[in-house]
Amino acid sequence: MARLDRTRRYLWNATLVGCLLAVGLLGGVHARADVIVLRDGRTLYGEVVSETDKTVAFRHQIDGVWTTQTIDRSSIKALYPQEGDQSDGAGKPGGGGSDPSGAPASAPRPTPQRSPMAAPGQRRPGAPLVAVIPLHGQVGGLMDGSTAGTFDAMLLEGCLEEAEKQGASLVVLDIRSPGGLVSDMEAISELILDWNDRLRLVAWPDEAFSAAAIITLCCRDIIVRPTSLIGAATIVTRDREGGLSALDAKMASPHYARQRQYMERAGRPYAVVAAMTIQEAALWWSPVEGFVTETPRDSTGWTAVDSPSTILTMTGSDAVTWGLAAGSANKLEDVVALCGIADDYDVLDLTEFSNRQNQAADRRLNDVQSQFDAYFRSLAALNQKMIGLFEARQRGDARSVDSLRKDVGREIGKVRNAGRQIERAARAGASRNITVPREYVSQIERDQDLLSQVPALLRSDSASDWSQAGQKVGTVLREWQKIVGQ
Structure with missing residues (x-):
């Protein structure tokens, strides 16, 4: 049996x-x-x-x-x-x-x-693969000290490489963003323009404001949602009180020039971007002539899209009517159909993949933060040891001088070691969120030079040498106070 x-x-x-x-x-x-x-x-x-x-x-x-x-x-x-x-x-x-x-x-x-997650080994032979990359949240930077709720060029590049490795026929960029940093927007825009020739990319925006609007327009194909809103891309700067104001024309000019280049490469009219970014720019549209920024002599057949007193935000319907989008779709399957792919396809959802990338970036960010914490703790300890050392010398306490001189040497070693760790992280430049500002790296390099001279000066009996040692440590502390604004 x-x-x-x-x-x-x-x-x-x-x-x-x-x-x-x-x-x-x-x-x-x-x-x-x-x-x-x-x-x-x-x-x-x-x-x-x-x-x-x-x-x-x-x-x-x-x-x-x-x-x-x-x-x-x-x-x-x-x-x-x-x-x-x-x-x-x-x-x-x-x-x-x-x-x-x-x-x-x-x-x-x-x-x-159709499997929403086509992991390796689960692909059906011959079935086209559609990869979906979520670009949700802020463009670049951090949210509450974390990369969660943000995306940047490094994250997008990792997702595109994964989609290419898996053999994707189509990559859908699911965009939902209030905008973000200009530098990250430009990096993402250039990345998309480079990848337009490697994979078929289609932007599928919901709300794509500011930086996200430019990113959307860099895609060769756009399919909107019925609820899509795209625009409001004025470059702003934050003042000391936290208020926002438009960046002055001189500072904004290089960014506008780059945006013209982006639109030329994407095959899109820069006039639309100008209306989204420059309040004084007007925009007219004709189904025959397309877009112009100057009022037509004869307005017959022309539609005034944007006036010199407003900033353009277009709807999904606008984008389709004006020929900027190939169609409108509320569901992924409709997006895929508009792209000419039959019903029988697999879907590679890269949400978890992108989340893991951000989590890895957070870990690296925390590592660098820990290294800076160690650096400043060692500087503070060095300062206290130096004060104690000078007081012991003034008292004529030879035993304490010998002991504290060794302590100072050890603290200098800790500072220099933490500095080398930070320099290595800076050279790695692994992510937008852990790239150490050049100003910090330069100061650490100066610290290394100044502090390396202190132990030898303190071994001298000369009051002048001791004074120089104190001045070098004091210089390090004062420079960091200037940098961090304390």
Whole structure:
């Protein structure tokens, strides 16, 4: 009987795997993998680690990384273990569909599904891959001391490289941003313009204001949402009281020149960007002539899009009417259809991938912050030791002088070591958020030179040498007070 049961399970496995292969679901997955079909349409391949009445612990790949995920049975449509027990609609082993002998009444025939996460090994042979990159939140910088809620060129480049490695036919940039830093906007714009010739990029903006509006217009293809708002890209600066004001014309001029270059490369009219960034710029549109910034002599057939007293923010409908967007879509599947890809495709959602990139950047940022903390703690300790040393010398306490002189040498060693760590991080330049300002690096280099001379001066009995040692340490402290504004 046991032998018969094993034979039946083997035949059940063979039938199930044959059905899955026939509809192209298994792709390159090992034939003996467990399979879970979720109610949201996803199909997962991996290994059932453990089960309860309410959950299934399932080990599978996400972005090439093996992860154990706890899945509620209520979200499982079907579970196909490698040993062959069929699952019912709630994902419970041994459900309806088998007779008392354990043989299945009929082999299940799941229909092809588009997987929201096409991890390596889960791709279906021949199915186009659509990668989705979320560009949500602030452009560059930090939010509450973290990269969470921000994106920059490094994050986008990592996602694009992953999409290219996975063989994406189309990359959708899901943009939802209030804007951000000009420097990061320019870096992202240049990156997109470079990648326009490597992958097919399509911007799918929701609210894309300020820097995000320029980023959107750098994409060769744009598909808007019905709710899209794109524009309000005036360059602003913050005063000492925290107020915002438009950057003066002289300082803004180089940025405007770069934006003209971006639009030329993207094949888009710079006049639209000018209306979004320069209040004095007017904008007129004609279905025949396109965009102009000067009032037409004969306004027949022309539409006044933006006046010299306003900043342009266009709607999704505007973008389609004016020929800046290829169409409007509220769902990803409609975006893909507008791009000419048939229904049978896989989706690579790079949300988790981008989150991990930001988390790694946060760890590096924290490391650099820790190095600076160590640097300033050592400087403070050095200052206290120097004060104690000079007081001991003034008292004529030779024993304390010898002890404190050694302490000063040790603190100088700690400062210099922390400085070298910071210099290494600066040379690495791994991310926007951990790049150390050049002013800081230059001061650390000067510190290293000044402090390296102090121990030798303190070994002298000359009052002049001791005075020089004190002046060098004092110079280091004063310069940092200037830099950090204390």
